[in-house]
Amino acid sequence: MNGIRKLLLYVTALAFVAFALPGNAAPQKRFSLTMSMSTTTTATFNNLSNGNSYINSMNLTTPLPVTHVEVQANLITGTTSVSPNCTTAQPCAAGTTILISNISGVAPGTSGTLTLSVLAPADQNACSTQYTWSAMAFTGNAGNSGGGTSFLTPSGSTTATSTTSLACVLQFLTQPANAQVGTTITSVVKDPGGAPVKVQASIGGSAAMSFTGPITLTQSPATGTLSGASVNATAGTSTFNSLSLDTLGTYTLTATATGFTSATSNSFRIFAGVLDCSEPFPTNIINPGNVAPDQPGYAFGNRNGWNKDGVTDGACVPVLYTFTNNILASSDPLLSNTVNLSWDTQSQVNAAFQYTVNWQPIAVDSPTTGWSTSPRPQVAWLDTSGNLATGTTPSGNIAWIPGLACVSSNLPVPYGTLAADLGTTVDANNQSTITINNVKPVVYPDPDGNTYLVPAAGSPDIPAVPFPIVIAGGTFAQQSTLTERMTAIAMVGSPVPNGNNFNITYQVRRGTVTEGSPTAQGVSTIESHGTGLSVMSTPLPIIPNNATVFKAPYKVNTQAQMCIAKHGFTSFTIDANGNTQVMYTSTIFDIGDGWVLGR
Numbered sequence: 147m148n149g150i151r152k153l154l155l156y157v158t159a160l161a162f163v164a165f166a167l168p169g170n171a172a173p174q175k176r177f178s179l180t181m182s183m184s185t186t187t188t189a190t191f192n193n194l195s196n197g198n199s200y201i202n203s204m205n206l207t208t209p210l211p212v213t214h215v216e217v218q219a220n221l222i223t224g225t226t227s228v229s230p231n232c233t234t235a236q237p238c239a240a241g242t243t244i245l246i247s248n249i250s251g252v253a254p255g256t257s258g259t260l261t262l263s264v265l266a267p268a269d270q271n272a273c274s275t276q277y278t279w280s281a282m283a284f285t286g287n288a289g290n291s292g293g294g295t296s297f298l299t300p301s302g303s304t305t306a307t308s309t310t311s312l313a314c315v316l317q318f319l320t321q322p323a324n325a326q327v328g329t330t331i332t333s334v335v336k337d338p339g340g341a342p343v344k345v346q347a348s349i350g351g352s353a354a355m356s357f358t359g360p361i362t363l364t365q366s367p368a369t370g371t372l373s374g375a376s377v378n379a380t381a382g383t384s385t386f387n388s389l390s391l392d393t394l395g396t397y398t399l400t401a402t403a404t405g406f407t408s409a410t411s412n413s414f415r416i417f418a419g420v421l422d423c424s425e426p427f428p429t430n431i432i433n434p435g436n437v438a439p440d441q442p443g444y445a446f447g448n449r450n451g452w453n454k455d456g457v458t459d460g461a462c463v464p465v466l467y468t469f470t471n472n473i474l475a476s477s478d479p480l481l482s483n484t485v486n487l488s489w490d491t492q493s494q495v496n497a498a499f500q501y502t503v504n505w506q507p508i509a510v511d512s513p514t515t516g517w518s519t520s521p522r523p524q525v526a527w528l529d530t531s532g533n534l535a536t537g538t539t540p541s542g543n544i545a546w547i548p549g550l551a552c553v554s555s556n557l558p559v560p561y562g563t564l565a566a567d568l569g570t571t572v573d574a575n576n577q578s579t580i581t582i583n584n585v586k587p588v589v590y591p592d593p594d595g596n597t598y599l600v601p602a603a604g605s606p607d608i609p610a611v612p613f614p615i616v617i618a619g620g621t622f623a624q625q626s627t628l629t630e631r632m633t634a635i636a637m638v639g640s641p642v643p644n645g646n647n648f649n650i651t652y653q654v655r656r657g658t659v660t661e662g663s664p665t666a667q668g669v670s671t672i673e674s675h676g677t678g679l680s681v682m683s684t685p686l687p688i689i690p691n692n693a694t695v696f697k698a699p700y701k702v703n704t705q706a707q708m709c710i711a712k713h714g715f716t717s718f719t720i721d722a723n724g725n726t727q728v729m730y731t732s733t734i735f736d737i738g739d740g741w742v743l744g745r
Contacts, residue, residue, distance in 0.1 A: 707738020
C-alpha cells in the first residue's frame with residue numbers, strides 16, 4: 147500500500163512540475179501605452195501578449211481637450227467607431243474617456259496607433275507641464291461591454307498610463323523658394339510678390355496664440371547677409387515680408403525663438419538673374435570683369451528662342467539662372483579656366499542656352515613646330531554621385547568628361563509639327579512612320595544676295611537623312627518635359643506642298659543605341675506623342691560606347707546634355723621667353739546645367 151501511495155505522490159508532483167514549466171505557462175494578455183506629443187499627438191497601444199489575444203477595442207482618457215481622433219488606417223473596419231466624436235466645433239473636454247471599438251485587431255507583438263489634435267493652452271508655461279494619459283485595452287470589440295476581457299499592464303493593472311509634456315516647437319507654414327539675389331524671398335519661385343515665408347510657434351500642435359516675441363531666421367551656410375530675418379510674432383506666427391539674401395548659393399533657413407524648439411526649412415537657391423527665351427546674358431553677369439572681346443576671360447551668350455521640347459512664345463517661362471565666369475581666377479587652381487551655367491530647372495527643365503568664352507592663352511607646343519595641339523574642353527553636368535552638378539564647386543566631386551562635338555551648329559528649332567498622333571508601336575526594325583507638317587522652304591538668295599545650286603532654291607529647310615529629331619512626349623494635349631529622340635532615316639515619297647510650306651513623311655528609327663538605348667538609360671525611350679507637337683532639331687550627340695573615357699556616373703549610348711559647337715584658336719602674343727601664345731575660344735551648347743573646363 148505504501149508503494150502505491152508513493153507512486154501516486156510522484157505522479158502528482160510530475161504533473162505539477164510540468165504545469166509550472168515556462169513552455170506551458172498560461173497565456174498573458176498584456177499591453178502598454180506610449181504617448182508622443184509633437185505637432186500631432188500619437189497614442190500607441192502595444193500588444194505585449196504571449197498568446198494569440200488581439201486588442202479589438204480600447205479607450206483613452208485625455209488630460210487635455212482634443213479633436214479629430216483618427217484610427218490607424220489598417221485597423222479600420224466597416225463598423226469602427228470613435229465615441230464621443232471630438233470635432234473642432236465640439237472638442238472633447240479634458241478628462242473625457244474616448245472609446246475606439248470594432249477595430250480589425252492589434253495582434254500580439256504589434257502596435258496600433260491613434261492620432262489626435264490637442265487643444266493646448268496658449269500659455270508658454272504649459273511647455274513645462276507634465277500631462278498623464280491613461281488607457282485600457284480589451285479583447286471584446288466594444289470595450290467593457292464587448293463580452294471580452296481586459297488586458298493588463300506588465301505590473302498587473304487594467305489601466306496603462308503615459309506621461310508627456312507638450313511640444314513647443316517652431317514650424318515653417320510656408321517654405322522659402324528659389325529667388326534672385328537681392329530680391330524678396332517668398333514661397334513662390336522667382337516671385338517677390340508671392341506668398342511670404344511664414345513660421346509658426348506652436349504648443350502641442352496648436353498655434354501659440356499668446357506668443358508675440360521675435361522669431362529669427364539664420365542661413366546655412368552663413369555666407370552673405372540675410373535681411374528681414376527677425377519678425378515679432380502675431381498670434382504665434384511671424385510673416386517675413388522683406389526676406390532677402392545678397393549672396394549666390396544653396397541655403398537652408400533655421401528658425402529660432404526663446405522657449406521653442408528650432409525648425410529648419412527646405413533648401414533653396416539664390417540665383418544671379420532671370421532670363422526669358424531669346425534673351426542675352428547681361429554683360430555684368432557673364433562678363434563681370436568687362437573684358438574686351440579679344441581678350442582672355444571674355445564671354446557672351448544667350449538663351450535659345452525655343453526649349454528643346456518645342457516650347458516657345460507664351461509657353462516659355464523665364465528662368466532663374468547663374469553664370470559663373472572663373473576663367474581668370476588664378477588664385478584657385480580648381481576654379482581657374484572654368485565657367486558654369488546653372489538655372490532653375492523647376493521652372494522649365496528643357497531650357498537651352500549657348501555661350502562663347504575666351505580661355506587663358508597657352509604657348510604653342512614647341513619652338514620647333516610653332517603649332518598648338520588643341521586642348522580639349524572638359525564638361526560636366528553630373529557629380530561623382532550621379533546628381534546634377536548644380537551649384538557645386540569644381541572640386542573632386544565634379545565628374546568631368548571630354549567635351550563632345552555637337553551634331554549641329556544650331557540650338558533646337560522646330561522643323562514643323564507632327565501631323566498625327568504617334569504611339570509606341572514600332573516594327574521589327576524599331577521603325578515607325580511620321581509626317582511633319584509645315585516644313586518651311588529654304589529661301590534663296592541669302593540676305594547678301596548670293597545664290598546657290600545646293601540645296602535647290604525652294605527646297606524644304608530640313609537636313610538630308612539621317613538626322614536626329616526630338617518630340618515632346620507624355621501628354622497629347624500640350625508640350626511636355628518628357629522627350630523622345632529618334633532618327634529620320636528615309637524620306638517616304640516626296641515633299642507635298644502645303645501652301646508656302648511642305649508636308650514630309652519620314653521613316654524613323656526609335657529606341658535603339660543610336661537614339662540612346664532603353665537598356666543604357668534604364669527606361670523606355672519610346673513615348674506617345676500628340677498631333678501638333680513640335681518636331682525639333684537637336685545638336686546634342688550620343689555619348690560614345692567607351693566607358694573607359696566616359697566613366698560613370700555618365701552612361702554610354704545616352705544623349706549628352708552639353709556639347710561643343712565651335713572650338714579654335716586665335717594668335718595672341720608671345721610670352722617672356724619669346725614663345726608664341728594662342729588663345730582658344732569655345733562655343734558651348736548647354737541644356738544640362740553644366741560646367742566647362744578650358745584645359
